[in-house]
Amino acid sequence: MPEATGKPQYKTSFKSTLTIGSLFTGGKASITLDEQYLIATIGEDIDVTNIHNGKRLFRLSGDTEIVTTFAITPNGKSLISSSRSLAIKIWDLKTGKCLRSFKAHEAPIIVMDVDESSTLVATGSADSTVKVWNIERGFCTHNFRGHGGIISSLKFWKDNSRWMLISGSDDCNIRIWDLSKRSCVAVLKSHVSIIRGLDISNDGKYLLSGSRDKVANLWDLNKKKLVKTFPIYETIETIGILKPDTVISEVENSVGKELFYTGGDKGIIRIWDLQSGKLVKAQDPEKNTKYGISDIIYLHKSNYLIAITTDQNILFYNISSGLKRIKQIIGHNDEIIDLVYVGPTESHLAIATNTEQIRLFNIDSFDNNIIYGHKDIVICLAKSFDGKFLISGSKDNTARLWKINVEAYEVEERIKACGICVGHTEAIGAVALPNKSLKFCITGSQDRTVKYWDLLQIDFSKCDEGYKPKTLYTHQAHEKDINSISISSNDKIFATGSQDKTIKIWSVADGKLLGICTGHKRGVWCVQFSPVENTIVSSSGDKTIKIWSTNDFSCLKTFEGHTNTVLKVSFIASGLQLISSGSDGLIKLWNCKSNECVATLDNHTEKIWALTLRKDESFVASGGGDSLINLWQDCTIEEMEARVKEEEELILKEQDLLNYLLKKDYRNAIVLAISLNQPFRLLKLFTEVLNNRVKGDNSITGSESIDNIIATFSKENLEQVLKYIRDWNTNARNYRTSQTILHAIIKSFSSQDLLEINGIKDILDGMLSYTERHYQRLDRLIMDSYIVDYSLHSMDLLDPLEQNLMEED
Incomplete structure (x- = not known):
């Protein structure tokens, strides 16, 4: 931020203003009936998070053992959880306090269900027993034995005035228990694999069951007999019946029919006719995805189906609009490999997280997006000068161009693929876009070549994802992997940094080698041009940062202070300072004139792979191996x-x-x-x-x-x-x-x-x-x-x- 004199302001301090971490690390996830809060397991703890703004209401601390399952009472007052410690805990959802804790089974509890009066909770365990507990007082009311395996599903059912409990197990049987008689009144046999889901029809006459044997069965509850079997053609992990008169747009045969949904190893939500078993509507599959669906949450009020995926994402689909994805919550980020600010106002972060997808985070709200397209892990990202375009490099040997419109209402309009750069024979480790136009892009690969791609022929208004730009030149650039590419502010020269310990300067026009900077003792991880001078900065595995002249390619300054590999470095404050991050988990702010480290930022516990600045340099974003994204605000003036x-x-x-x-x-x-x-x-x-x-x-x-x-x-x-x-x-x-x-x-x-x-x-x-x-x-x-x-x-x-x-x- 400039002073009154117009001189650039030296920065001396940044403070962490926001940390984006995990919301869900696998296991159980649910949403309260008022559709306000997401409740999800975080290892041994359970987080209660506002579903609209992403703020954590409170964390229900565990007992050092992983949470196996939990259930929310229909009245929304309590949450019942269990862990591998074999204890049941009952929590007050208004205060986040544990009301009582007691041991329940001889083995971990796998599934739970709460009756509609919020009085009783049923627990199914790996010890093959089903127990019913009084929630308010914490004592066992029923103990049912009969299954020959792990209890895998539970469902309360009210038969006229009698309360019944239905259970499924990996012994492939479904049992119906009469709570009044305290005995099993029926055993339903037909499935040949573990029962994963149970639900009751809206009229209370039928039971729908889903199994990993790839079929759904419809049972008559009065006669306790099988009525129909529907082939689903995938391993079923979750199943449920939609409310009456659910209408799906553009699907005429959905009107007036009772429908049910399934989810499983194919990673697609599908809706079926309960009477005929015919497929009514299937969600459009996401491109190049490998995840499955472990559970589906049905929100009756908003008419959404929410898929809990095996890669820890929570995807919202609108039933009425034909299962269009309208929102997504990113539950867990793997290692943060790279990130950049995008959007006209840089309100979003595009993030590469050791997966095939690119995550698009809205910093100001809880509305995030997942960009599907690559077939293998995304390694590097770069944005255009106006923040409206993004390029990504991947282990699938391709670089993809994306048009970003963060203000679009429809999810599919926010990110559009514009083209794919095909030609490298190994993973692409570095990408760069010019600073003044969008005429070209440059990529560097583990095949040790750099390629110049002509983007003038791309019609960005149409966004043809299959368009393949042509390469105007390809050069064997280094003897080892290329880790970084930077283009000068005037778009005339570019620099490459490699594991071969060298930095090379090239002409953009024809790819001619202009000079080589040698001096690092280990591989070069990052290179960046100064915004105002004929210099570049580099960071290396030798724990140093060096500034080089682009005139004679000599080393002008060396900075020492990191205790491990320096992974990222960039000029800041109009070239007067540097900011760097390293494998030591630290971010350091340097004064170029005195070679001194003026500030150290510490809020990571692992390597910091990613570091990026907003144009106005008021914020810095960092991401690392600890799966955390930290936003740092310049507080020098304050x-x-x-x-x-x-x-x-x-x-x-x-x-x-x-x-x-x-x-x-x-x-x-x-x-x-x-x-x-x-x-x-x-x-x-x-x-x-x-x-x-x-x-x-x-x-x-x-x-x-x-x-x-x-x-x-x-x-x-x-x-x-x-x-x-x-x-x-x-x-x-x-x-x-x-x-x-x-x-x-x-x-x-x-x-x-x-x-x-x-x-x-x-x-x-x-x-x-x-x-x-x-x-x-x-x-x-x-x-x-x-x-x-x-x-x-x-x-x-x-x-x-x-x-x-x-x-x-």
């Missing part, structure tokens, strides 16, 4: 203003202190001296009062008012003054004053008060050390009688852990 204000306040306080001393306003003078941390002035005040004691004065310190002030010290002030006394006590000239004030403190406070002070033993041990060392050197200690009286007791006081403090008067 800190400068705060420092100036603090200095002004300090000057005013010091003036007030001088005025209090002149007026002999001891109370305010002592309190202010302590707050300003000025022990010398406090010592001078106490010594002056002690030396000017009026004859016949019976006070301890020479002033009764000071005695009273000491008696009213807060615990914090008392601790501070005792530390001052310990330091004063080391100088024989201050011995009398320090012992006097210590005596006044002991007379004013009980032994219990003193023992409650932080570090009291260390403070008093310090006083004892000096007293023993110097006591023998004093031929005669000239003191008033009360000081002599104190000295007789002081040895007992100075070791409070071995014996009691001196007897109180």
